[in-house]
Amino acid sequence: MTTLGVHVPLLLAAGAAVLAAVVLLLVVVAPWKSVRDEPPLDDDIETRLLLGEDPAKVAADADAVEARRARVRDIGPEADGVYDPDATFEDLRGD
Secondary structure, three states: OOOOOOOEEEEHHHHHHHHHHHHHHHHHHHHHHHHHHOOOOOOHHHHHHOOOOHHHHHHHHHHHHHHHHOOOOOOOOOOOOOOOOOOHHHHHHHH
């Protein structure tokens, strides 16, 4: 084989290896920012998923728990849409 016949396949193999390394690096590094921006899973949900439970069932159970939680109501002075910073206690009581 000539010198050129040896170098071309070697260069092609090296190019393919570099390309594979770049693709692997992109696959590993690219999603990190979006993964870091997600809120962490609840410990119970994470445990159930790691133990191999069906993700659809875990999600349904999590939604059921969320539905049973009490909703928080804003009780600040601006909540009702009527806010008078100069109102006295008697004004607010309605006497």
